[in-house]
Amino acid sequence: MTNKWTVLIGASLTLGLAPFLPEPHILGKLRWVAGGANGMQMMDYFDLVLHGAPWMLLLYNVGLEIGKKFKSNKNN
Numbered sequence: 001m002t003n004k005w006t007v008l009i010g011a012s013l014t015l016g017l018a019p020f021l022p023e024p025h026i027l028g029k030l031r032w033v034a035g036g037a038n039g040m041q042m043m044d045y046f047d048l049v050l051h052g053a054p055w056m057l058l059l060y061n062v063g064l065e066i067g068k069k070f071k072s073n074k075n076n
Helices: 002-014 025-034 042-075
Strands: none
Touching (some): 002 042
16 A cells, blocks of 8 residues: 555656756646647647646545545444
């Protein structure tokens, strides 16, 4: 179980944020989309999906764990 969390957090902090300078890549892409995505090409969307995938997997697994906690508390 711990290995799964180590991989997910490690992937999110490395692959999800790389390159780090001048700002994390995913933040730049999200700002671009929030600003209307003017001039974005298919490669930019693909890049957004690749850099966002570790974060989405991490959030999905956090949601599963929270759901398990609520379900177990509800049954007690």
